[in-house]
Structure formats: C-alpha cells, structure tokens
Amino acid sequence: MDGRNCWRRGVLLLLTAVMLTACHEKNTHHVLNIGLAEEPRTLNVWLASDANSRKVLSLIYQPLYVYDPDTLDLVPWLAESMPVYDAQTLSYSVTLREARWSDDTPFTSRDVAFTGSLIQSFKVPRYASDWDFIKRIETPDSRTVRFYLKQPMAAFLTGTLSTPIVQEKEWADFAEKAQTTEKPLTALVNHRMQHPVGTGPFTLEQWRRGAFLHLKRNPHFFGIGKTIGGRTLGPFVDDLVYTVFGTSDVAILALIKGDIDMLWWPIQPGYMADLSRRKEIRLFTNEKSALYFMGFNLRRPPFNDMALRRAVAYMIDKKFIVSRILQGQGTKMFSVVPEENRFWCCTDLPRYGDGMSRENRLKAAYQVLVDAGYSWAVPPVDAAGNLQAAREIRLPGGQPMKRFTILTPPADYDPHRATSGLMIQEWLRELGMPAYARPMAFSSMLEQIKGHHDFDAFILGYGHLGLDPDYVRNLFHSANDKSRGWNMSGYRNSAFDEMADRSISEMDPVKRQALVMEMQKLIARDLPYIPLYKPSVVEAVRRDRFEGWVEMLEGIGNIWSMCQVKPVSSDGA
Amino acid sequence: MGLKRFVLRRLVEIAVIFFVIMTVLFVLFRLAPGDPVSRMVDPSMTPEDARLLMESMGLDQPLWTQYLYYLKNVATGNMGVSFHYGEPVIDILMNRLPNTVLLFTTSILLSALLGVFLGKIAAWKRGQRTDTLLTIGALFCHTLFLPWLALIMIWFFAYRVGWFPITGMVSPDVWIDPGAGWLAKALDVLHHMALPLMTLILIHFGSYLLVMRSSMLDTLKDDYIITARAKGLEEKTIRDHHAAPNAALPVVTSVGLSLAFSINGGALTETVFTWPGIGRELVFSVSHSDYPLAQAAFLIIAIVVLVANLVVDVLYAYLDPRIRY
Secondary structure: HHHHHHHHHHHHHHHHHHHHHHHOOOOOOOOOEEEOOOOOOOOOOOOOOHHHHHHOOOOEEOEEEEEEEOOOEEEEEEEEEEEEEEEOOOOOEEEEOOOEEOOOOOOHHHHHHHHHHHHHHHHOOOHHHHOOOOOEEEEEEOEEEEEEOOOOOHHHHHHHOOOEOOOOHHHHHHHHHHHHOHHHHHHHOOOOOOOOOOOOOOOEEEEEOOOOEEEEOOOOOOOOOEEEOOOEEOOOOEEEEEEEEEOOHHHHHHHHHHHEEEEEOOOOOHHHHHHHHOOOEEHHHHHHHHEEEEOOOOOOOEEEEEEEHHHHHHHHHHHHHHHHHOOEEEEEOOOOOOOOOOOOOOOOOOOOOOOHHHHHHHHHHHHHHHHOEEEEEEEOOOOOOOOOOOOOEEOOOOOOOOOEEEOOOOOOOHHHHHHHHHHHHHHHHHOOOOOOEEEHHHHHHHHHHHOOOOEEEEHHHHHHHOOOOOOHHHHHHHHHHHOOOOOOOOOOHHHHHHHHHHHOOOOOOHHHHHHHHHHHHHHHHHHOOOEEEEEOOOEEEOOOOEEEEOOOOEEEOOOOHHHHEEHHHHHHO | OHHHHHHHHHHHHHHHHHHHHHHHHHHHHHHOOOOOOHHOOOOOOOHHHHHHHEEEEEEOOHHHHHHHHHHHHHHOOOOOOOOOOOOOOHHHHHHHHHHHHHHHHHHHHHEEEEEHHHHHHHHOOOOOOOHHHHHHHHHHOOOOHHHHHHHHHHHHHHHHHHOOOOOOOOOOOHHHOOOOHHHHHHHHHHHHHHHHHHHHHHHHHHHHHHHHHHHHHHOOHHHHHHHHHHOOOHHHHHHHHHHHHHOOOOHHHHHHHHHHHHHHHHHHHHHHOOOOOOHHHHHHHHHHHOHHHHHHHHHHHHHHHHHHHHHHHHHHHHHOOOOOO
8 A cells, every 4th residue: 555545544534533523423311501701710619709610619519598589589498498586695597408418418407517617717718707707506406507696797698698508528527637737728728629519409520621511410409399489490401511612702603503502601792683683592681780880089189079979970871871882781870789689779869960961961060060169261051051162170279170080991801891981081071071081901900999099080890799788888888998998989988887887787687778778878979989880691592402591680590590491392392 | 162061051041041030920920910819809708808818829928938939839840829720730731731732733743744845846836826826825824813714714614514613622422421432532632623723724834835935945056956957866856855855954943943832822722712721721820810820831831942942952963964062
C-alpha cells in the first residue's frame, strides 16, 4: 500500500468515525439540558457565592424554609410546619419533615444543629451574620430543633431559616480537622467537595470541569409525590445537564438547534425579536429583585444639598430610560425596595417627575432650585414661563456650580447604566448644570466610590437583592459610612438610624413592615439615592421539550421549576 | 564562547528574568483597582462578612507578608489556592492545560504543514496565477477577525449544515452514557475539535505560507540549486528534496516559538468555542482579580517561553552549522 492510499484510508476512517459520533444515539432518559453563561465556581456550599454555583447547589442542599413563588411567603420545606415562637424564652421551635439524605441516611435535628454550630464556629462569611445571634440550639428529639436567640432578631426567619443544611456525617470529621489548622475558615471554604450529600431533588453524578455538570434525580428526595405549597412535586426529569457557553450568540444558536432545552441566563433585548418569532421557543419575562440607582456624595458640595438632589430627581425621565434604553425590558423604580417585594415595598412615596412632560419636569426642577436660592446667568425658564437654554447655574451663595461627574460603569460592562449616565448628563445640562458622565472601569469605580469616597455622583446597581429588606439598613445606616462601607453616599440621619436599629430586632412582621416603610419614606424624601429602574429577566426554553416551568421573582430558574418540569411527551402534548 | 557556557549564562539570565516577572506580576495585580472581594459581596452581607472573606483569602495581611508568602509558595512549587474556585491553582491549570495544548499544538502543526506545502508551491510558481491566488488567499485569511470567523464557522458548519457540534469539547450525552467506551469518547472530542481547528488553521496557515514562500525564493537563488539543475535532476526533486527542506528553517523556528506560546491558548478562540482551556481561565482570573490563579498562569507561560527561547537558540546551532556560540 503506497503512502497516498494510506492517507486516503486514514481520512476516510476518520470521517466515518466523526459521522458515527454525530449520529450517536441520544439517551432515552429524560434529560433536561441547561445552558449556563459561566461554569459553577465550586460545589463547596460554604465557598459558593456566585449565581452559577447556586444554580447547582440549590438543587442539592436544602433549607428549612423556601419562598412561595406566588406570594413570596415562607413555605415549610425541610421543616414540616411554620416555626413556633416563644417570646418568654426567646426561642423558636421547628418540627422537621421526615426526610433522608441522598446517601439514604436519615435527616435529623442533629444535622440542623451541626450546620448552625459549624457556621458559628468557623464564622462562615454570608451566613455568620444570620447565626451569630443564636445563643444555643437544642434538639429534644430527632425531628425537633429549638433555637434560642440572644436578642430578638428579624433576620432569623428570612436568613437563619433559609440557610442550606449540611449533613453532620459528611462534614463533622473534616470540620474537626480544619479547626486544628492555622486558618480554619480558609481550610473549610477551600475543602474540595467531590460528591456533596444533600436532601434536594437532585444529586451530583459527575462534573467534567469546563465541559458539563451532570445531576441525577435523587430517589430519596423528601418531596417526591408530596404536595408542598400547593404544588405536587417531582422531579419528573431523570437528569439535569449543565453546559457552559462562552458567548450568548452561540448559546442561543444551541437553544434554537435543540442542543439545550433551557438557557438559565437572561436574554438580551437584541435577541428577543428573533426568538419570539420561533414557535419552538418560549420566552418568560419576570421581574428581578434588583435596584439600579443614581447615588450622590452627601459629604461634599454641591450634592450635600437636598434641594439639588430633588431637582435632579425631577429631571430624570425614568420612562425614557425603561422604554428606550432598556427597550421596554424593565420597570421604573421609586423605592429602594423593588415593588414585587410586595410586603416590604412602600408604594406611598413621592414620584418626582413621573408622568410629567419634559417641559413640566424642567419647570418643577427649576422651581425647587429657585426656592432653595439657586440662580443662573441665563435661567432655564424665562420671566414669561418659556423654556430657554440655561447657562451657568449658581449655588445659593452666589458662586458658580463647579463641574461635576457622574461615574458609570463602561458600556461594555453595562450599556444600560452607561447610556443612562449620558442621558442624565444631558437632562441636567438643560438646567444649566455642568454635568459630565464618565464611564470608568468597574473595579476602579468601586474603589473610588466605596474605598476613597472621591466622587460627586454615580450610577450603580444590585442585580440580586435578597427578599429581606435589611439591606435598606445596610445601605443607609450612618454606622456604614466608612471606607468600604455600604453607605456609599455618606447619608447620616439619626431618625433613620434609630428606625433601622429597631427594624432589625423587631420580631413582629407587621411592626417591622411599618418601620421599613418609614425608612423608605425618609430615603425618598432625602434622596441619597434616586432609584432608577430594574431590568426584567427574560429567559428562554424550548416549548417542545419540557413544560411546567414555575415563574417567580428572578425568573423560572428556581427549585419549584426543577421539581415540576415534565417532558412534554409524557402528557401527550 | 562554547555552547556549554552559553547555556549556563542563559540559565542565569532566565532565573533573573523569572524573578523580575514574578515580582512585577505580584505588584501589577495589587496595583490594579478593585479587589477580589468587591465582586463577591452584596448589600445583604454585613461588613463583618466582607472582612471574613478578605481574611479567608489572606488579603488581611500586609502586602509585604503576602509577597513573602508568594515567594515561598513559588519556591516550593505551591502556587496557592484560587480565590474563586477554592482549589489549588496547579490543579486548575493542569486540568485546563492538556485541552489547550491539544487544540493549539495540533492547529500550529497542521497550519505549518499546510503553510509549508502551499508556500513551496507559491514560490515555485512565482509570478504565476497560482502564486497570486495563494498569496492573496494567505493574506486574506491571516487578516480575518478571529471571533467573526469563528461565529461564521459555527453558524454555517454547526447550525446550518449540522456537521459539527456548536461548541464545547465533549457532548454530555456521550459522556454520561455508561455504554460509551473510550473510542466513542475520543471520537467525540475529535468531532468537537474539528471546527475550532479549522478556524485556527484558516487564520494561521497564511503566515507560515508567506514565510515559506519568501525563504524558498531566497533558497532557489542559491548555488546548490543551480548545481542540482546542472546535474539534470527533476524539477520536483529539486523543489521537494533540495530547496524546501532548507527553506523550511525559518518556519521551524517560528513553529517552535508558537508551540511555546500555545500554552497560553487563545482567549478569543476558547471563549467563542467554549473550549475549556487555559486562555479562558487566564482572562477570567484577571477580570475577577483571582491573584493566585492569574499569577500562576502567567508564571507558567513565562517559564515555557523563556525555556523555549533557549531551546530554539540551541537548536539553531544544530540546524545551521554556520551558527556558533
């Protein structure tokens, strides 16, 4: 056989092999293929802080209570019923459901107590603050846990009881060893989890780093066939396979082609028109628990003046931002608590400039500034009440307002915030303000705002706020007005601080709600932040593969969906 | 100066350069604005949580102490633990490195083979239509924007025609199938490799073609080619056995260095094709301020490039008897 023939045969063999691989018979199991933007960071629940790790771990490790998708009320999950509060002993009793770990050992109250003591002894970031007010945990029997609190703490219900519970058997030995190391916390969070044992609907089958992560249905899941929160639970799929895609273009091609069934990843507005035309694709639009806002530096002029901040609030056309910049995929915000967080959001707040025409907004802002003593070389409104090009605004003391900057993330990081900054710059210039929007690398921007407090104004956002409103206290309490503290604006209001301190220890939800509402009113009055908008979450699934997705705040990627989705064919659809 | 002394001198130089690179990397990452924790926190976390996170990463220590730890770690071959993954950096890199080497080494070798083959033809047919077409084609492919070409390749070959998988390195359905043997898995990897490989070859073969063409044109003017012709040898023999092997010397050098650089992968290629290589990890670690991972990745690249330079210098002495140190 000469060399040429050998080559030909080799190439032919390779092509045949490749074709055979392409025709590889699909698994007959019901496999739900999910596309992710990034690989999960870790399977160590104490290290996982990224959304992608949580998308996996939330299906393995379970908390005692979860949020109902419709009402956002707490629903007993690993717990059998709602906790019983004893004001006299300042304790909560929780009765546990009969459940088993994925290794078929029973889930008991000792596991809950162990989880608590592990968090407390290692001071695990993210969880430590939800457990440091627990004085002791008793386990009178295998299905009862009693938490004794050091002082009343509202975060107990929303924080402590929502903590994922880990198995004592799996962690005890390692935790003991880690405690003997020089840095116990580092040893704990850097512990590599190969096969996490959980109580959730799925267990880890294999993780090929950089390629895919495979979860299998947990036959010991306590919810199988049970009705919890008014929903009969599965899971009804055998396997979940998470695949990572480098770019959204490619991920969407994979969805259209049918390589994946769900894109657990918000779809950008640019893709929506094409996807919505395809009958095999279904789009879900849901609200996000998010806050995008304009913040001011209240530590220095000119934004230490509330009147000026209020005038800025009048000038911002949130409708324009939502309809044009977000292309309709979002909602205007007026409170720092998203409106969908119904129990905690205060709707009775001033809506500066909302529904006004450009002319009326300008006139309202002008009036606010005139009343506060501002003047102009050429005012934006003439004596006859007509608009004109404003020039050189002067502070109440008569000195011209110095040029100020509005820091925004760059357009390649977040085009919405960058463009909003430019639009706000233009709107403020209509008032004669020397405003300059300045996109800046995100890390530098954070350093300048949080680290050095060297800024005039900025546009930032939080994409995933918890449902507990305690972040309102964190964001504006004067104790957090320090380098790298959450109170970036430097807002100081003793009335707010007093209410915030009371709110954290108020155990009566209705009384706490009243306090949180008042706190929001103070923020809306003083405007250290002007809430701007929150983008919607648009997710896409294949209509012809699975159904039964459960929509809730933050989208369809939640524990309820994963316990309820069914293959379309099984219903004969 | 003898070869031995030359090598010894270069090894000392490499050690000094490596130390400088190591220090510069440490300083550069710390000078960059932001810190690894700022991306991990949200307002529902208390300042105490953020402090604990800093502590768990060792970032609460003074810079000087961190630097000493870093030097000690590198000296003992321990590259530290990734802030992001919480795993030893060396494990992460060793997991990604074979994927990068597989794709990029194959692409460099195939591109070089194709480039040498076509460059030889172009030079041989200098001034003719074949030469013009090959030269223009090489320039055109070489100047294509890689992410654009990659997306077009995916759109056409994977999405429209369906010959290849859209992205990734393996098909989960093959790898989770307990019945799939190693051959099926190996073929699956080859199947996934085809599209990124074709893209990389299209981009890179042009440069080798141009180098080969230019070198071959010089070689064809040499006396031994005239002698070969005078001896009455066949044109094909002169081209393939006399001119081409000598003209390929610059290509060999270029391939050698490219192979060394191949371990840093290609962030763009690996991102668009979701190829789990070191290039993507490098970009990710820098953007997420994962200092240990980024430092280790750059250090490994630095070592390989420094050593490859030395090897190429030594190889030159063997390949070209005129070169002596």
